[in-house]
Amino acid sequence: MKRQGIAEALRDAITEEMARDTRVFCIGEDIGVPGGWGGAFTVTLGLAEKFPGRIIDTPIAELGFTGIAVGAAMMGLRPIADVQYGDFLFLASDQLINNAAKLRYMSGGAIKVPMVMRAPVGATGRGSQHAQSMERYFTGVPGLKVVAVSTAFDAKGMLKAAVRDDNPVMIFEHKLLYGSKGARAEPGAVDATSEIPDEDYVVPLDRAAVRREGRHVTILGWLLMAHFARQAAEILAQEGIEAEVIDVRSLSPIDYETIGASLRKTGRVVIVEEGPKTGGVSAEIAAGIMENCADALMAPVVRVASADVPVPFTPVLENAYRPDVPRIVEAARQLVQH
Amino acid sequence: MKRQGIAEALRDAITEEMARDTRVFCIGEDIGVPGGWGGAFTVTLGLAEKFPGRIIDTPIAELGFTGIAVGAAMMGLRPIADVQYGDFLFLASDQLINNAAKLRYMSGGAIKVPMVMRAPVGATGRGSQHAQSMERYFTGVPGLKVVAVSTAFDAKGMLKAAVRDDNPVMIFEHKLLYGSKGARAEPGAVDATSEIPDEDYVVPLDRAAVRREGRHVTILGWLLMAHFARQAAEILAQEGIEAEVIDVRSLSPIDYETIGASLRKTGRVVIVEEGPKTGGVSAEIAAGIMENCADALMAPVVRVASADVPVPFTPVLENAYRPDVPRIVEAARQLVQH
């Protein structure tokens, strides 16, 4: 066992998978340059030396290198691609959605695209174009799996599962959760370290995780919001409200079994999402809950999400944009009183 | 008054707006070539001769010409851009979402981007990459307005309103509704012609339209599904079920006022969407209904949408993919019995 942050856990996951399977390689910008940073968030630091020729630095060309990852995956390799900021996925979405996600179907099942695309998301003081929550744009795309990791344990286990999966898998990571230290520390970062087992493990790509048990209200979140939801639950507990906190984690598909089991206990649910409320993943979860477990619902589903605005730079507005613990507490409190 | 189809109505709308305001111009692929087709669906046919230099044929470069439209709009022109098939919007989404939608906010309100982006959507026998329902990817993007036109009257009025709007507006059109005739007729096309007034008019970009009144159940749809919903309502009426049919039409923002008023009458709602169910616009509408008019709901919201699969080519599967009238009838029937 060792305590690690998400960046380290991802790095170990990649290292172990590359050692295990020579078909695995990494592709992206600034991921292996000697003297560089191992990608924008140090995840691939040191790997180029360990795996010569298998950490591929690309030009700044997201559409191109994503398509290259798709092509390499089709031919039997298992690429782990990454964009430096999730916002750049818009440049690559044609290859992800029109090719990676569809080629299996279009070919009548002849093609497999076992690739992973990693993308850091979240508002972190960088302004509108390095801040978006991109999950909404890929959740529900047929042929893609989508997960979002909020702990180092999950980061390692889900990345490994993704590498071994025969389908394209998008992994969203949050900039405030990497556990970057020293010169690269992020203001507002949250501790997402875990005890990491020494032995190999995977975390399934289709299961939510109950982070805290409770019986009065269920709070759903992922990435940074999973942490905020737990913090909110602690505060609610002091008032006698026992919140069950679920890290949704698997965004496509969504694990309605785990969510439904919780709702049958609590009857009430708050979904917390970083990102504009309209059209977010929480809309899908709310609609899905209505379809899958309406009978358990004792009150309408509540969404706590960002304002319907681009992400502002100035910290005072960015903090107002991002759902925070007090807003979650307040929403849960009101819902329980409903 | 004259009876027109959507393609003709759009053409007249563009003609009138270009005549009215010299800042208006069109940009896209194959839209003005002499001897060509006036775009993939004839909307700009003949306009290049009427407005020399203002119908701009581009190379096949969606990211580029969309960015060019944004830049021209920033400088005071009012571009009407179009992609030949909505599926190609993935190539342009960086410019639409990271630039067009955000520049006003990022600049603290200094910039306006009065541009229109038209996109034909829908499954029409062309296979996976010329078939998607793209509305979901733009609904809820802050800074964008999104509409979907299902009648010639709306097509003309909403395009005119979009051209006059100071914000980027996406207009979704459906390939089976253009009213193309003769050699260009689409198998499975549906009559979307309207009586078009002789005088200038606009249709607001933020109002849903009640297409049929009823009191037992509300059926929401847009584009082709608005037509199917009406057909379903006729069948339901024969069974004594009076469905209120609403063409949602404005997808961003969504008109919860009109929808809510209907729900207060009926208490029950079916949302019909072409496109995979998971993560669709109907998820947002379902969640929004729960937030805006939960009290009126006598039964959970029902979504009728496509399967969570890419669009198949073969007509037998494509027809199974697309929600059809029997499925809508059945869903409404069950809901009323709920």
Next chain:
Amino acid sequence: MNPTSTPSTPAVSVLTGDRSFLLRLYEQLVLIREFEERVKFLFLEGTMPGTIHQCQGQEATAVGVCAALRADDYITSTFRGHGHALAKGLGVQEMLDELFGAVTGCCKGKGGSMHMGNMDKGMVPGIAIVGGGIPLAAGMALAFKMQRRPQVVACFFGDGAVAEGAFHEGVNMAAIWNLPVVFVCENNLYGASTRIDKVMKNPRVSDRAASYGFRGETVDGNDVLAVLGAARRAAAECREGQGPVLLELLTYRRTGHSRRDACHYQAKDEREAWFARDPIERYAAQLLTRSDVTLADLAAVKARVIQEIDAGVERAKRAPQPTVAELTTDVLA
């Protein structure tokens, strides 16, 4: 646009080449032409569903390039892929079945005309997003290179695709990593209705290669042996690790861009000039300069081809459609 091939000597000479090989090329050319003509008829007649993008007039590009490839080499293609498919060895039957939406089609009816392909025959289903196949091809070639597999990819695209960002990004990465891709630009002078000179100031596509630092070559795309020669050289370079290569094949589309397009945007004299350079007629004339090839031989080839297509169409019309349960299969592996 004056087609020139560099060097002009083809790798295979029509006079000294192997007769059966040369006749096989002829058969492929004729097969593609007849297949496309029949498909057009079936479409216009209304019996065949979907939309069509055809390649009459461009047969020599597909045949010449694919003849230079090995069975385990791959091609990527476009919405206009019937010719590529036939040249790469897909069967008439699996293709017709696909066009009729049958479950026996090469993509189980899920692909259709624009996504024709068969991985077992080395053809990725056509990518109908213009330019979208270019990064894919580079990625396939990257896999070959990383795994030291001796394969190459021939990546077909049109002149119109050259304007797409995907071309720029994909070709550049292939260049910097010396990937084994033969980029095959079928320059038929038009992207849909738009003539190339409206969208490129320098319409010599092969010139682009130099700015990315690799070799480009313009070839008479209506001369199947010239194409074959250029493609063989290019594939050999790729296999030796000296790729990529950009081949610009000058050719002309005799038919509409799609469906019922009447090509009013093509000038009459341009059409006539190019029609006079029909790749099949030219090759037939070349073949007939051999003493061992007669008009009757060529007629026999054509008859055989038509018979195969006739039989295929009959079978395809009765081929089984998928059941609705097929809708949700093949989404995830």
Next chain:
Amino acid sequence: MNPTSTPSTPAVSVLTGDRSFLLRLYEQLVLIREFEERVKFLFLEGTMPGTIHQCQGQEATAVGVCAALRADDYITSTFRGHGHALAKGLGVQEMLDELFGAVTGCCKGKGGSMHMGNMDKGMVPGIAIVGGGIPLAAGMALAFKMQRRPQVVACFFGDGAVAEGAFHEGVNMAAIWNLPVVFVCENNLYGASTRIDKVMKNPRVSDRAASYGFRGETVDGNDVLAVLGAARRAAAECREGQGPVLLELLTYRRTGHSRRDACHYQAKDEREAWFARDPIERYAAQLLTRSDVTLADLAAVKARVIQEIDAGVERAKRAPQPTVAELTTDVLA
């Protein structure tokens, strides 16, 4: 990489040019350098929020290009836009206020370091998506051309952006429509940590122009007068309808790519060689060859600049932050 300027004679001679104009250029160079150094300090000190991308060492590109523009010409910029902003006439105060997230900032605090801009001064907020500003600039120029306005756009981007599809698509359309854009590639040899020769086989960026059919030129980007001369010629050509032009300005980033980057990927000798060609020191030395410019003059310029920045920082630290109500304004017009 051996910088050459073609033609080498700058449009303005340091010996015969107008003294106050030449000193103004010097002042701008120094202003950018001192501004950036102060911003770095404020950032490291932790008083300034956000992230930073700075341009120490590249001052001459911004100053030389913007000095060739008119007040109503526009520039587009990137995540590394402080120098462009100051050169285009944005005030130190509005910029510092923006960096401190104040509502008095040039973008009301909503933009931040990567989106510095002020439309009234002719600067679009920086586009932080690499290459994303290139089509925008072409579109702005299209508006000028369609409306017969005599303006030009100077579009700044880095060598790294050349690989993006947006470059390819935007530059090509500017070329085919002869749009009045001066494409300014600040080639500082690195895109983030990646050296240009890893991502382009032919790293002479100006060569690209020819493949799109327009004029490109490589200029010593650390020579402000050479840049000015090339930019004046380019802007004039654009105004005459002979645009676009691609200027490749060879320069070097003396500081990290962003934040606390220590540039370990830059070779020591490379750094030393380029540091010896510092654009400010070189220009100072040139100026001092004039009899009417003294060391004291230059020192006075620097003192004035530092004073302005000092005062600006004090004010920015106390500048009003937006109220939370501002969160939802400025989304739609």
